[in-house]
């Protein structure tokens with residue numbers, strides 16, 4: 252059985268900018284995959300192509316085995332799309348809004364009513380039925396956007412930063428809804444900057460950097476393994492100015508500051524030998540830091556992400572995909588004719604786009 256989402260050597264160039272630069276991945280049916288990357292890494296561009304809203308410059312993308320370029324209508328019937336920017340209309344209530352989209356999707360009569368009722372109940376929109384859709388809070392707006400995306404009961408949900416701008420309570424509510432959808436067996440592809448949340452709800456995490464996939468794995472193995480330096484993390488708290496920990500660490504070649512904190516800092520010591528930790532603690536105290544806490548912490552997803560980016564900068568083998576020799580960013584207009592169903596072998600240059 253084909254994957255729910257299958258992407259092979261996907262490229263999207265804007266002029267000379269390689270927004271998506273030879274991306275390949277599969278997301279199995281019924282799984283939740285988090286899409287992680289810095290601002291401008293290429294997440295939205297990749298998702299928009301999957302949602303049939305943009306054409307690849309080159310490469311192929313399929314949803315449930317159906318090519319997004321060749322059969323966009325079939326793909327649209329299979330996917331629910333939640334964009335990061337959501338347009339709604341003035342003078343339209345929540346109910347009118349969903350009714351409008353249900354009609355546009357071709358639902359009529361009692362079927363239309365029952366689809367609307369079902370999504371309103373699911374996304375907790377019933378109390379908001381008569382509210383103007385452009386006067387909702389961010390959390391309510393996201394629930395309306397989710398309701399709209401679910402009207403046709405899609406198998407695959409593509410959600411671009413759905414938690415952005417939500418307060419903690421609205422984030423918890425959204426996470427709860429996503430969990431229910433996952434339990435129902437939907438495939439969910441979700442981008443977010445909040446790595447800790449993604450780790451909790453995703454079966455796998457896909458990291459993208461500068462248009463290229465740099466890691467695809469599950470959250471637990473990411474947290475545990477592949478720490479390039481085999482480092483260990485400590486929370487250090489002091490009685491005194493919290494910045495004194497960072498000031499001290501800057502002068503210590505074997506201590507790295509991961510984050511400054513209210514009472515000190517989170518540091519990394521590059522080996523897991525306890526003797527080294529004892530040595531660092533001893534030096535801190537001897538050199539005047541009044542340490543009140545020094546305890547080991549788990550490696551988290553942010554650490555893993557920062558490590559992966561660091562390894563790329565250092566040119567670690569296996570992390571940076573091989574360059575495509577002779578690849579020049581196409582400068583001409585994107586054409587549908589350049590899109591192929593056939594994967595291009597990774598070591599082959601994409602043909603020039605005319």
Ligand code: ATP
Nearest residue numbers: 265268269270288289290291292293294295296297
């Ligand atoms: P963010 O987290 O900030 O939303 P992202 O990972 O979703 O970032 P994209 O929106 O995919 O990143 O953008 C990837 C790159 O492509 C960026 O450099 C962006 O400026 C550029 N880009 C995106 N859309 C266009 C466009 N229509 N024309 C030109 N450049 C674009």
